[in-house]
Amino acid sequence: MSLPACKSWVAKLWRKLLDGNQAHVGAVDSTPMNTRTPMWRKKSKGESIPSIKRASSEGTALLRPKSISNDRLEVVDRSCAMMLRTLQKRDPLRQVGGTNQPTISELEINMIKASTAPYAALLLRVSLGIMFLAHVGLKVFVFTIPGFVGYFGSLGLPAILAYAVVALEFFGGLALILGVYAPLVALPLALEMLGTIVFAHGANGWLFTNKGGGWEFPAFWMVGLIALYLLGDGAMALKPAQRNAT
Structure with missing residues (x-):
């Protein structure tokens, strides 16, 4: 039901209660349109016309003339509140009768x-952390540190950068697994993956099965880290970054 239809229904209900026809609250008014008294016509001198207060988002009811009993007013209040709740459920972005728009955190996001x-987020975080620790083990126990430093030299990169990469992957992997400022740690690790594409794997083509390894796997790894940054810490985080941001 739209907002105009709700207002029309409440107006009919109000007129019925004023006429004392509470038993026919839901009945349809069959009076021809051209013979009806306008609901919102201007009040003439000495005439008392009940007015309707705009219902707020909390279900605020109508102005209450003294000629209406409390029982009838309670019926009107409940009806208005019910109609407003229905409108809010069908269109949560609309604040009925108000001017303030709700924030995203106040809405139910069905996506x-x-x-x-x-x-x-926990599964993604721990998986990425384990992968980094596995690659640190590959560099230390398979390639060896001198061999990894020599590989960096073959790319024209300084040797100290190889040590920095190993340290970043080791401590970054642990931080991801334990949940220590994980979204913030994911950003420098994503930059490292971008560096591997630019300096190492980008020239080898797309497929990672190509000779020397293409940029397919590092790009996917980088996207996963960015997704973790956008998602947040996830469950079971020891030091959530979001808690310190609030």
């Missing part, structure tokens, strides 16, 4: 399953 979203 995200709120009950499981924190655990989805």
